[in-house]
Amino acid sequence: MSPWSLTIVLMIFVVDQTSSHHPMHHHRGRPISQKVQHCYANEQNPYLYFASKTAYNAVYNPNSRNIIPDECVPEQLWMLVRHGTRYPLLKKMKGFLELSKLRDEIVRNHEQHNHGELCEEDLENLKNWRMKNVSLSESDHLTKEGFQDLYDIGNRTRARFQNLFSKPFSTKNYKLQYTKHSKTKHSAEAFALGLFTTAFHIPEPKDDDLLPQIYPDCKVAPIPGADDPYQGGKMERTLFKDGELVASVAHNVNKRLGFFNHKLTVDDIEQVYDICRYEKSWNFNKLNPWCAVFTAEELQILEYIGDLSYYYNSGHGYSANLRTGCPLVRDMMETFRDVANQEHKGPNAVFYFGHSTTMYNLFARLGLAKDAERITHDNYFEMLESRKRLKSLLAPFSGNFAAVFLRCNSGTRNRVAFYHNEAPFLFPGCNSYACDWTTIDNKYKSITDPAVCNFDFCTKNGTTTSTTSDASHKENSGANTHASITAIDASDNVQVHSRLAQGDHDLSGNTLSSKRIISNNRSQQNSNHNNENNSTNFDKPRTEPMRRGPLPKEDFNSQTPPPQPQSETSNGMFHPKSIGGPNMLYILPLVIVSIGLFVIFKRSKSRNTNDIRFTRLMTIEFTNTRSEP
Structure with a gap:
C-alpha cells in the first residue's frame, strides 16, 4: 500500500473513530437521533413551579x-x-x-x-x-x-x-x-x-x-x-x-x-x-x-x-x-x-x-x-x-x-x-x-x-x-x-399537595413521595462535579435521553458533520519530492495525519466549548411525575 493510500485509510479511520465515540451516535449500545424533538404541547407532566409567580393551584391539595x-x-x-x-x-x-x-x-x-x-x-x-x-x-x-x-x-x-x-x-x-x-x-x-x-x-x-x-x-x-x-x-x-x-x-x-x-x-x-x-x-x-x-x-x-x-x-x-x-x-x-x-x-x-x-x-x-x-x-x-x-x-x-x-x-x-x-x-x-x-x-x-x-x-x-x-x-x-x-x-399514601410533583418537600423538606424530580443521586452529582474539569466526557455514555433538557455539548451543530481535514498536496502546490526528496514521501503523510487530528480536535473543542460546562446537566435524568390539572 502506498503512503498516500495509507494516509487516506488513516484519515477515514480517525474520522470514523471520532464519530463512533460521539455520544450523539451511541447511547448504551444503540443509536439515537442526533436531533431529538419534544413537544411541550403534548407534555403530560409540565413543570409548574415558577418561584414568586407560582399559581396557588400548583400547590393546593383539595384532599386534605x-x-x-x-x-x-x-x-x-x-x-x-x-x-x-x-x-x-x-x-x-x-x-x-x-x-x-x-x-x-x-x-x-x-x-x-x-x-x-x-x-x-x-x-x-x-x-x-x-x-x-x-x-x-x-x-x-x-x-x-x-x-x-x-x-x-x-x-x-x-x-x-x-x-x-x-x-x-x-x-x-x-x-x-x-x-x-x-x-x-x-x-x-x-x-x-x-x-x-x-x-x-x-x-x-x-x-x-x-x-x-x-x-x-x-x-x-x-x-x-x-x-x-x-x-x-x-x-x-x-x-x-x-x-x-x-x-x-x-x-x-x-x-x-x-x-x-x-x-x-x-x-x-x-x-x-x-x-x-x-x-x-x-x-x-x-x-x-x-x-x-x-x-x-x-x-x-x-x-x-x-x-x-x-x-x-x-x-x-x-x-x-x-x-x-x-x-x-x-x-x-x-x-x-x-x-x-x-x-x-x-x-x-x-x-x-x-x-x-x-x-x-x-x-x-x-x-x-x-x-x-x-x-x-x-x-x-x-x-x-x-x-x-x-x-x-x-x-x-x-x-x-x-x-x-x-x-x-x-x-x-x-x-x-x-x-x-x-x-x-x-x-x-x-x-x-x-x-x-x-x-x-x-x-x-x-x-x-x-x-x-x-x-x-x-x-x-x-x-x-x-x-x-x-x-x-x-x-x-x-x-x-x-x-x-x-x-x-x-x-x-395520599399526596399532601395533590398537584405537587412527587419528590417535593413540605416545610421541613421531607420528601412527600419516594420518587424524585431529579433521579440521579447526590453521589452522581458530586462525581460529575469532581470530574467536570478533568474530562469532557466525550466517551462517557449518557443516561436515558433527557426530555428537552439542556442539550448535550455535542449537539450544538449536530446537523453538520465533523469537517474533513483538507490536504493541499492534491493540487500539486506542495509536491513531496519538491520540498524534501524521497524520504518526505513517508514523513509527510504522518505530518498530514497529525495535522488532521489536530484540526479535528480543535474544531470539536471550539464547537463545544460553550457546552462543556454542561457535563453535569448531561447526567440529569428528568422523571416526569406531574400531570397538568
Whole structure:
C-alpha cells in the first residue's frame, strides 16, 4: 500500500473513530437521533413551579382531611395570607406587549431560515399567541384569577372552622388587616366575600397597625459586623446569573429558538420566563406557548435565581431577617396566651394579608423551612434535592399559614394545629397535629419578649430607630434546627399537595413521595462535579435521553458533520519530492495525519466549548411525575 493510500485509510479511520465515540451516535449500545424533538404541547407532566409567580393551584391539595380531634373545638384562628395572582409592574407589562415582535422572529427562524427546534405544535401555538387584553392601568393589581383563589380560600376556611364564624361580622368579632397596597386590599375583600355570609367592612390600615409597620416602610437595620442582607442577596443572584448554569440556559434557548447570529441575552430570556409564569398563573388550566421555550431543568435553574434573592433578603440567609418576622409571631403568641388564660376579649379570628416577604419573615422567625446548608450561587447541584423551594412552595400567589387554638374536653386541654396552604402539618417538636399548647408556648416565649421583639430594628428613610439587642437572634441560632414536619396525608399514601410533583418537600423538606424530580443521586452529582474539569466526557455514555433538557455539548451543530481535514498536496502546490526528496514521501503523510487530528480536535473543542460546562446537566435524568390539572 502506498503512503498516500495509507494516509487516506488513516484519515477515514480517525474520522470514523471520532464519530463512533460521539455520544450523539451511541447511547448504551444503540443509536439515537442526533436531533431529538419534544413537544411541550403534548407534555403530560409540565413543570409548574415558577418561584414568586407560582399559581396557588400548583400547590393546593383539595384532599386534605380534617385533623382536629373529636374532643376539641376551634376557639381562635390566626392566619397570614399572601395576596393573590396579580398583574406585573408597569415596566414589565410594557415589555410583555413587545413580545409579539420576538414571537415573529422565532417564527421566521423556523419557517424561513430552517433554524430552531420547536415542534410544529409548539410553533403553531406561539404563532397564535396574543397578549391578554390588559390595561396598563391595572399594573400590580389583583387579577380575576387571584380574586377567585382568595374567595375560594375564604369559603373553605369558613367550612373548616364553622363554629368560629357563627357571629355576624364586626371588627370586634373579626380582625382583617392588609398592607397599603391595592392587591392586598382586594385580596382581603375577596377572602371576606367567601368567608362571611353577611355584609362586612374592612377598615383602612393605619400607620400603627402591625402590617403597615412591617411592609413596605421598614427595612432591617443590619446587625453590627454582619453583611448587608440586601447586598448579599443581590450579589448571590448576580453571581448565579453570570455563571455557567444560566449561560447554559441562554445557549440552549437560543439554539431552540433558532438564534445564532443575533442572540437573546439573559435579560431577554428572563422576559420570556416572566411571560410564561405570569400567564400560567393567570390561567392555570391553559397551556402557555412561551413555556415551550424551556425544559423542566432550565425552569429549575431560573427558579433558583428568585430563591437566592429571597433567601438572603427575607429568609434564613441572614439572622437580621428574623427581626422582621418576630412581631408577627409575637402577635400570634400573645393572642393565644390570652385564650389559654381565658383572658381573651378580642376577635374570634385574625387575618393578615401581606406579601411573599411577609410569609418568609414569619417562616424564618418560626424556624420553619430552614435548609441544612446555606444556598449560594455555586452550590445549586449540591442543594438540588435537599433545598426548600422557597418561592414556589412556601409562598405562591395566595399562599397562607394558619394556626388554630383548640379547646379540648379530655386529654390535653389546650392545643394548637397548624396549616400551610390549607394543608395540616406536624409542627417541629410536636407529637401530633393537635400539638400541646405548652410545647409551642415554651418554644417561643423568650424570643417574643417585647424587650427584644419589637419594631426598633426598623430603618426608615435611612435612619435607624434603635439598635435593639440581638440576644434573641443568638438564642434562635440554636433553636432553628428542625424536627421532622410530616405532612398529614403522606401517612395515608395520599399526596399532601395533590398537584405537587412527587419528590417535593413540605416545610421541613421531607420528601412527600419516594420518587424524585431529579433521579440521579447526590453521589452522581458530586462525581460529575469532581470530574467536570478533568474530562469532557466525550466517551462517557449518557443516561436515558433527557426530555428537552439542556442539550448535550455535542449537539450544538449536530446537523453538520465533523469537517474533513483538507490536504493541499492534491493540487500539486506542495509536491513531496519538491520540498524534501524521497524520504518526505513517508514523513509527510504522518505530518498530514497529525495535522488532521489536530484540526479535528480543535474544531470539536471550539464547537463545544460553550457546552462543556454542561457535563453535569448531561447526567440529569428528568422523571416526569406531574400531570397538568
